[in-house]
Amino acid sequence: MESAARSGVLELAHAKVDTPVFMPVGTQATIKSLTPVEVWGLDYRIILGNTYHLHLRPGEDRIAAAGGLHKFQGWDGALLTDSGGFQVFSLSGLRRIGEDGVEFQSHIDGSRHLFTPESVMEIQRKIGADIVMAFDECPPYPSNHGYAQDSMVRTHRWAERCRAAYVSADRKSAEGWDQALFGIVQGATHRDLREESARYLSGLDLPGYAIGGLAVGEPAETRNDTVDWCTTLLPEEKPRYLMGVGTPVDILDAVERGVDMFDCVLPTRNARNAQVFTASGVLNLRNARFADDFGPIDADCGCSVCSRHSRAYIRHLFQSKEILGPRLTTYHNLFFYSALMGGIRHAIEQNLFLQFRKSFVARYNNRQDAESETLQGRLP
Amino acid sequence: MESAARSGVLELAHAKVDTPVFMPVGTQATIKSLTPVEVWGLDYRIILGNTYHLHLRPGEDRIAAAGGLHKFQGWDGALLTDSGGFQVFSLSGLRRIGEDGVEFQSHIDGSRHLFTPESVMEIQRKIGADIVMAFDECPPYPSNHGYAQDSMVRTHRWAERCRAAYVSADRKSAEGWDQALFGIVQGATHRDLREESARYLSGLDLPGYAIGGLAVGEPAETRNDTVDWCTTLLPEEKPRYLMGVGTPVDILDAVERGVDMFDCVLPTRNARNAQVFTASGVLNLRNARFADDFGPIDADCGCSVCSRHSRAYIRHLFQSKEILGPRLTTYHNLFFYSALMGGIRHAIEQNLFLQFRKSFVARYNNRQDAESETLQGRLP
Numbered sequence: 001m002e003s004a005a006r007s008g009v010l011e012l013a014h015a016k017v018d019t020p021v022f023m024p025v026g027t028q029a030t031i032k033s034l035t036p037v038e039v040w041g042l043d044y045r046i047i048l049g050n051t052y053h054l055h056l057r058p059g060e061d062r063i064a065a066a067g068g069l070h071k072f073q074g075w076d077g078a079l080l081t082d083s084g085g086f087q088v089f090s091l092s093g094l095r096r097i098g099e100d101g102v103e104f105q106s107h108i109d110g111s112r113h114l115f116t117p118e119s120v121m122e123i124q125r126k127i128g129a130d131i132v133m134a135f136d137e138c139p140p141y142p143s144n145h146g147y148a149q150d151s152m153v154r155t156h157r158w159a160e161r162c163r164a165a166y167v168s169a170d171r172k173s174a175e176g177w178d179q180a181l182f183g184i185v186q187g188a189t190h191r192d193l194r195e196e197s198a199r200y201l202s203g204l205d206l207p208g209y210a211i212g213g214l215a216v217g218e219p220a221e222t223r224n225d226t227v228d229w230c231t232t233l234l235p236e237e238k239p240r241y242l243m244g245v246g247t248p249v250d251i252l253d254a255v256e257r258g259v260d261m262f263d264c265v266l267p268t269r270n271a272r273n274a275q276v277f278t279a280s281g282v283l284n285l286r287n288a289r290f291a292d293d294f295g296p297i298d299a300d301c302g303c304s305v306c307s308r309h310s311r312a313y314i315r316h317l318f319q320s321k322e323i324l325g326p327r328l329t330t331y332h333n334l335f336f337y338s339a340l341m342g343g344i345r346h347a348i349e350q351n352l353f354l355q356f357r358k359s360f361v362a363r364y365n366n367r368q369d370a371e372s373e374t375l376q377g378r379l380p
Numbered sequence: 381m382e383s384a385a386r387s388g389v390l391e392l393a394h395a396k397v398d399t400p401v402f403m404p405v406g407t408q409a410t411i412k413s414l415t416p417v418e419v420w421g422l423d424y425r426i427i428l429g430n431t432y433h434l435h436l437r438p439g440e441d442r443i444a445a446a447g448g449l450h451k452f453q454g455w456d457g458a459l460l461t462d463s464g465g466f467q468v469f470s471l472s473g474l475r476r477i478g479e480d481g482v483e484f485q486s487h488i489d490g491s492r493h494l495f496t497p498e499s500v501m502e503i504q505r506k507i508g509a510d511i512v513m514a515f516d517e518c519p520p521y522p523s524n525h526g527y528a529q530d531s532m533v534r535t536h537r538w539a540e541r542c543r544a545a546y547v548s549a550d551r552k553s554a555e556g557w558d559q560a561l562f563g564i565v566q567g568a569t570h571r572d573l574r575e576e577s578a579r580y581l582s583g584l585d586l587p588g589y590a591i592g593g594l595a596v597g598e599p600a601e602t603r604n605d606t607v608d609w610c611t612t613l614l615p616e617e618k619p620r621y622l623m624g625v626g627t628p629v630d631i632l633d634a635v636e637r638g639v640d641m642f643d644c645v646l647p648t649r650n651a652r653n654a655q656v657f658t659a660s661g662v663l664n665l666r667n668a669r670f671a672d673d674f675g676p677i678d679a680d681c682g683c684s685v686c687s688r689h690s691r692a693y694i695r696h697l698f699q700s701k702e703i704l705g706p707r708l709t710t711y712h713n714l715f716f717y718s719a720l721m722g723g724i725r726h727a728i729e730q731n732l733f734l735q736f737r738k739s740f741v742a743r744y745n746n747r748q749d750a751e752s753e754t755l756q757g758r759l760p
Contacts, residue, residue: 028696032704033704033707036688062672065674074689294445308417316437317408317410319437324412324413
């Protein structure tokens with residue numbers, strides 16, 4: 001078996017980022033419970049913000065007044081903002097999709113908003129992320145061929161309009177630094193559509209490409225096939241970003257197929273539910289069997305949580321609804337993901353990716369006392 | 381005007397503590413939202429745990445199995461546990477006070493419990509704090525002379541029984557280190573009772589003394605008078621601890637009257653309500669006027685929050701119900717209290733306490749845009 005795994009460097013306005021990279025999700029201008037200094041200390045150099053949430057609160061004008069999102073949230077690294085499309089479809093109230101864009105109601109106060117390709121580019125220009133995403137529609141799983149095709153064609157037209165707005169803004173943020181616009185390949189799980197979409201978007205010659213419409217409930221095999229269809233056709237020299245993925249094994253699957261970038265709420269959201277990642281599987285620290293377990297989350301982990309705090313203590317914090325509980329598990333899980341990506345990059349550079357993958361998976365899947373992990377990682 | 385302000389050092393099993401000292405409250409084995417490493421980095425060397433809460437969850441036996449509360453929560457400094465008396469009277473359900481002790485129902489699950497002087501000493505022996513408190517009754521404000529006297533006499537009998545249990549346990553924790561038992565002066569706001577109580581407890585020759593029954597709604601002048609009556613009679617060479625106090629000005633008032641130790645939920649609880657302390661008064665960051673204020677909480681503050689984050693950002697975190705909001709304000713407020721106590725100690729050593737007090741209060745009370753602060757600092 002040959003691997004398409006590859007390593008590289010993204011040169012962005014605020015950071016150089018080694019790939020393959022995992023980007024933690026900072027929806028509302030914060031990686032929940034952690035400071036930017038801690039996230040940086042965990043070796044992350046790029047994190048996400050969500051355009052939908054930031055537009056509703058605090059609003060792109062306020063962020064621009066602060067000097068952009070980096071400065072607003074005190075983050076020294078790079079940022080990526082999504083297009084808001086996924087949240088409009090999964091989170092907002094009544095919506096109407098038209099050729100021009102999407103009308104929707106805020107999940108916070110019911111107020112009415114319109115996202116168009118142009119307005120989404122303008123919002124992202126003001127927010128000022130290093131990487132901005134074209135406005136897209138993310139169809140549900142499963143989607144039949146007819147619906148998926150209509151949706152894809154609309155997403156392509158929107159991508160053209162996003163590109164035009166981006167070019168006319170001189171490819172720069174309101175604050176003056178370069179932004180990289182990524183197009184999003186759609187087409188649901190239909191091979192002909194995915195191939196058409198990858199070819200079409202490649203023709204727009206954008207700085208990078210994302211694979212959207214996955215991590216929405218499809219089986220791993222379907223996702224892996226879909227990724228394969230896309231990465232085979234996307235330009236070799238541009239970064240490839242698989243949106244909303246995923247578990248450690250999902251990430252290994254996609255790296256093997258030539259994906260460079262990932263984001264997922266799994267390590268952070270699951271942390272807030274007391275679920276922690278270890279080299280030998282996932283544990284839920286709310287489980288009563290940890291009440292008197294005075295060992296660390298993971299005896300092999302080198303993070304500051306594992307060096308000081310026990311499973312029993314962290315369980316007590318969750319039982320007592322103490323803020324420190326999710327804070328400690330979030331830190332540990334992001335340490336785990338950071339170490340995983342570092343291990344992946346090192347293995348690729350040593351030409352040992354498949355061996356790394358094999359030994360990681362063997363141990364990860366073999367734990368006697370591990371729990372089944374939450375597989376759905378995309379943030380609604 | 382002469383000042384009774386004094387500085388000193390408490391030599392405890394786990395730390396030497398410079399006084400006057402403020403002790404942050406870690407009710408459920410955590411200073412809410414902060415790690416023990418951060419609390420240590422803020423120069424705190426002693427923090428509180430609440431016997432009532434820790435007895436109910438996780439239970440003193442589990443704490444003892446972990447090797448004591450220090451180890452359970454990963455705290456390298458010293459600890460003080462209260463007697464549980466205050467919480468039994470303010471927080472629990474149905475209760476019956478008898479000569480033997482107090483029957484009460486858990487606020488968590490309604491289960492029935494009995495606290496006696498002996499059981500409270502045994503719980504605190506297992507928890508293993510450096511300083512443990514005698515079981516007392518804290519009468520409400522106002523309390524008439526008759527009730528206050530009955531209650532005080534019972535508290536004295538309980539103090540004798542606590543002392544007997546303490547001596548028979550060889551004054552040591554279950555883990556083997558020395559514990560210091562403090563008696564609690566009661567008597568409400570009646571001078572003759574306070575003087576009787578201070579004399580009575582002094583006769584027990586305990587390692588330290590607390591002034592209880594204050595910070596329960598009485599006017600500042602009444603509190604200051606009551607503190608005066610007690611500190612005048614308590615032995616010069618023993619530490620004096622004013623329970624549940626208070627605001628910066630309350631602390632200055634009491635230091636001036638010879639108090640050495642303080643605890644209060646004010647800086648941490650108010651932080652969780654977006655209220656922050658500055659040299660020129662208290663601000664509530666939820667206020668809309670901070671929405672576009674990109675300056676720090678306090679331009680003169682040297683803490684890591686003020687060096688990186690703005691009022692507008694922290695307000696956004698609170699508006700968005702983000703955990704990082706209370707975390708940042710808690711850190712800032714504990715930095716403020718730590719700096720205040722450091723300033724007080726330094727001033728006392730330079731024989732400049734009254735001058736320090738005067739300039740602090742002048743600035744603190746003069747802020748144009750400061751809010752009125754919450755005066756009630758004791759944790760129910």
